[in-house]
Amino acid sequence: MDNKDLANLIFPNVKGYKYYEEKYPKRELPEGAQVMRYAPSPTGFVHIGGIYQSLIAKKLAKQTNGVFYVRIEDTDQKREIENASIQILQSLKDYDVYPDETINLDGTDNGNYGPYMQSKRKDIYQSYAKKLLEEGNAYPCFCSAEDLDKIRENQEKAKERTGYYGRWTKCRNMPVDMAIEKIKNGDPYIIRFKSPGNPDKKIRHKDVIKGSIEFPENDQDIVIIKSDGLPTYHFAHAIDDHLMGTTLVTRGDEWVASIPLHLQLFYVLGFKAPKYAHTAALMKQEGGSKRKLSKRKDPEAAVSYYKEEGIPKQAVLEYLMNIANSNFEIWRKQNPEKSMYDFDFDLKKMGVSGALFDMVKMLDVSKNVISRYSAEEVYEEAYKWAEEYDTELLEMLKNKEYSLKVLGIERGNVKPRKDIAKWSDVKDIIYYMYPEKFNKNEEFEYQKINDKSEIEKIIKLYFENYYNENDDKQTWFNKIKDLSEELGYAREVKEYKANPDAYKGHVGDVSTVIRIKITGKSNTPDLYEILQVLGKDEIMKRI
RNA sequence: GGCCCCUUGGUCAAGCGGUUAAGACAUCGCCCUUUCACGGCGGAGACAUGGGUUCGAUUCCCGUAGGGGUCACCA
Numbered sequence: 001m002d003n004k005d006l007a008n009l010i011f012p013n014v015k016g017y018k019y020y021e022e023k024y025p026k027r028e029l030p031e032g033a034q035v036m037r038y039a040p041s042p043t044g045f046v047h048i049g050g051i052y053q054s055l056i057a058k059k060l061a062k063q064t065n066g067v068f069y070v071r072i073e074d075t076d077q078k079r080e081i082e083n084a085s086i087q088i089l090q091s092l093k094d095y096d097v098y099p100d101e102t103i104n105l106d107g108t109d110n111g112n113y114g115p116y117m118q119s120k121r122k123d124i125y126q127s128y129a130k131k132l133l134e135e136g137n138a139y140p141c142f143c144s145a146e147d148l149d150k151i152r153e154n155q156e157k158a159k160e161r162t163g164y165y166g167r168w169t170k171c172r173n174m175p176v177d178m179a180i181e182k183i184k185n186g187d188p189y190i191i192r193f194k195s196p197g198n199p200d201k202k203i204r205h206k207d208v209i210k211g212s213i214e215f216p217e218n219d220q221d222i223v224i225i226k227s228d229g230l231p232t233y234h235f236a237h238a239i240d241d242h243l244m245g246t247t248l249v250t251r252g253d254e255w256v257a258s259i260p261l262h263l264q265l266f267y268v269l270g271f272k273a274p275k276y277a278h279t280a281a282l283m284k285q286e287g288g289s290k291r292k293l294s295k296r297k298d299p300e301a302a303v304s305y306y307k308e309e310g311i312p313k314q315a316v317l318e319y320l321m322n323i324a325n326s327n328f329e330i331w332r333k334q335n336p337e338k339s340m341y342d343f344d345f346d347l348k349k350m351g352v353s354g355a356l357f358d359m360v361k362m363l364d365v366s367k368n369v370i371s372r373y374s375a376e377e378v379y380e381e382a383y384k385w386a387e388e389y390d391t392e393l394l395e396m397l398k399n400k401e402y403s404l405k406v407l408g409i410e411r412g413n414v415k416p417r418k419d420i421a422k423w424s425d426v427k428d429i430i431y432y433m434y435p436e437k438f439n440k441n442e443e444f445e446y447q448k449i450n451d452k453s454e455i456e457k458i459i460k461l462y463f464e465n466y467y468n469e470n471d472d473k474q475t476w477f478n479k480i481k482d483l484s485e486e487l488g489y490a491r492e493v494k495e496y497k498a499n500p501d502a503y504k505g506h507v508g509d510v511s512t513v514i515r516i517k518i519t520g521k522s523n524t525p526d527l528y529e530i531l532q533v534l535g536k537d538e539i540m541k542r543i
Numbered sequence: 544g545g546c547c548c549c550u551u552g553g554u555c556a557a558g559c560g561g562u563u564a565a566g567a568c569a570u571c572g573c574c575c576u577u578u579c580a581c582g583g584c585g586g587a588g589a590c591a592u593g594g595g596u597u598c599g600a601u602u603c604c605c606g607u608a609g610g611g612g613u614c615a616c617c618a
Contacts, residue, residue: 040618233617494576506577521579524578
């Protein structure tokens, strides 16, 4: 009885690794092309970090004429959540970071290196596990959870490293005959990797982002096949990224500690290891310290949050790109019209430690993104958002022709208006332009001029003697100056400032009265345009 | 606790032995044909700390402190 018998006993019916090596030939790609991936596990709602990872991978793949694929890592059946993979894929589609290859929504594969879902690759993993078993690089382990606890206890007592390694292992050196007998006897077991590592030796690894890192060699005999026959992350990673031809692994930096293990796995399996780029997580301030953006605690961690708030996907993407490469915003300023895919992204420029996620900055990016939209685009997006989240706004927007005029005020100029950061802002910004939403009897808060009789005087005089809806802007403005003068206010702000005691106020104070009377608000876009859009009939109703 | 990584203004960050230590967001002031938004100009605001190495350290080395990650039949 030898390792071969043992391997055959454990995995009698697998296709064998040679079959898979032939089935998945090396990808034919141009020089320098990177094969990138995003490998989420379907364990909950879609995290903004997933979009971040996908954006980076997709951008780099595109930039090098490579491939971006998504592999669903669903080897932990206990944690799996119904429909999560569908939602992940859907989000990637929503954010324009959909992969070139992946499992389709209907379960078929799009690409030649599938299945792109790990639970469908059981035979593949087992074929390689069998190979390792035959070579003596893996072994069945019969230790129970209690045995493992015991080992840990002893290690803690002895103040030694915890884990299943070296002299602490019970099954590593079990004679083959005994293992075979136990298996035949029906004893439960899992398969462990027989690590060749020596922790007294160091390995040095060059991470694309983190640079050179040195660690002790791995000597942990980690489990590679669990009792349900599925692989652990580490084993699946080595097999999949080898077979799928990944050239550059981008993943969260919680994985750097596993590098010695992963490199060892690739080596023992006879695979060429990919390059690694470990990205720092998006962080959140809590008290005096930082922590990862958390699904549980932070609403902004969920991609659904941005949809609900009405933050355009382009803004989310640009903000994320800015976190990834901070020179992006400089580029964006110089190239306001270009697609962000024209930006030359560089992994090496990524920060090594986690950045605090800054919603204020995100909204600023969003303002800029929206300011580049045409009235038509603003209308379409706001409408789509309102359909789902705000019936009142939807009602207003139903009048398309009029709404386009409203949204077009001060839009498309050299210095476009930047007052909308998210679609949920729109209603508050434009409601007074809609007759049914405006209530003239409400108590408005006037500013400098707040005496009721003075206000009435201004309004009466203006609309009786000055206002003419056919005036052009300059005429209109001059008339307000004339009005101001007639009532004892300065025609020019400068005049007033030069000699404040000579006047009751200035033209700005007067126009503010008109503005508030007509809109109910002191902060509005250009009053002339507002009056034009509103029209004489509606204006007369408001005074 | 072991191992690994990180530390420039409130935040994101340039910088890679000699700089008046960029820029963006936020903040404050002024300006712009009247508010707000935009834009322009300006202000305040930083190299965690102690030792080295060096003619010279934000930059290189060591220690300290603080922060983060990781030590599962989870990924």
